[in-house]
Amino acid sequence: MNATETNTNEGVVVIQDLTKSFDTTEVLKGITLSLKKGENLVVLGKSGTGKSVLIKCIVRLLKSDSGSIKVLGNEVTELNNTDMNEVRRKIGFLFQGGALYDSMTVRENLEFPLKRMYKNLTKAEVDAKVKEALENVGLPDSIDKMPSELSGGMKKRISLARTIIVDPEIMLYDEPTTGLDPVSSHEISLLINEVQQKYKTSSIIITHDIECAKTVANRIIMLQEGKVYKEGVLSDFENTDDELVNSYFKSQNITNTKTI
């Protein structure tokens, strides 16, 4: 299809001067960033700086006010709905709250995007995919459970499984490790790396979890008050005098010393 033709020399997601307001609150005030092919881009920022709004604009769950968003060469602000759906097929979106369909079992949850995006899969293919995705997140036994029977961490993993099941080219993770214990968070971080290597995905990972950022990041962008505050690789963020940056990267150590 013409609309989704890939043109990725400049990046798989390229955002320029993106703005977005709700009523009187200006949330994004001109964001410019690009996600390169195959990279893990971590987005850091305080609660309420508009990180979730940013990635929702990428899949057009929210309409941006101005600026340009190019996904795989397509200007999503101008696509019609059919072409937008074509683009969405290539994007995996992990919602901050999981967003599991609570009237469906885990199996049905995983089958949902699969059957909707690939209409001509056989039952055996679907079953194999579901099984593989659940094994990837380490929860093969929960296949017939309802979401209400799962713990918070298990829900996170199942929704991750539901997102990666369609082999997206681009992954958008909204706080994949928030609310998990350190061991599970680390496992999820490793899983994000595994997805990157196994499926050659390019990912934007929103997180507050510095350990996760350290594990997965190829590059980091920090948002502050609706703008890009700092951009660079991990070492740029670790070795700096900037107080705001340090408050993220050094706070881990501070809490450690306090608890001793």
Added chain:
Amino acid sequence: MKKTIPIPENEMEPMQKMRPKEISVKKKNKLEVFLADVGNATGFVLKVFKNIFGKDFEFNQFLKQCFAIGNQSLGLISVTGIIIGLVLTIQSRPVLVNFGAVSMLPGMVAISIIREMGPVITALICAGKIGSSMGAEIGSMRVTEQIDAMEVSSTNPIKFLIVPRVLAATFMLPLLTLYADALGILGSWIGANIKGDVSFVLFISQAFSGVEFSDLFPAVVKTFFFGAVIGFVGCYKGFNAGRGTESVGIAANSAVVMASLLVIIVDLIAVQITDLL
């Protein structure tokens, strides 16, 4: 968290001052809010209609919703239907006895059940039961981003969630009404037997001798509209639920209120139209 503290004019950045949106934002009065809501609702209805026709009808979802609607309301409607028939009979009897017209009792009760009581009572019960459950279910899907998740899975939530519910309500309401009518007449027979002795067959033949097609037809037609109204309102309120869990309760509650009110208004209109014919 939303900032609620207004920024004084002189502290605004010049860029901000120039933005037309900011300037036009003032406290909206009730009429404006109401008109905006009517506009949104109309847009919603049009969108649903656009998605009813066209390919990929979610037939399984439709059947599931029909079953859910029947399952949720059958018990309540049974009890209410019988009691309404019973009460109508017990209350009309003394009056008819005074006029020496007890033989007209079955026909009279049957007409009032079929024309008015059956449809309206069923619709009001469904507005409470189905309207609220649609509002709550769709509302919680909105709040927990399940509707967004559908959308990014290339699934049109209007087509998948809303159309089947609206159609199911539209088709189930007439069926439930006929069922309520039947139980109402049964209740009426029970009522007639408290102070008299009428055989069921005689009672039924007396009841239907007075009922004409022109009683039944408009009554059935209006129940389709009742069903559509309940489905649309329940789904609209849920689909447009705000953010945060409290919105789910608000959606369910306002769905019931709005649906009940609209059922009564549609009934009034239907009666006027039937009267003209």
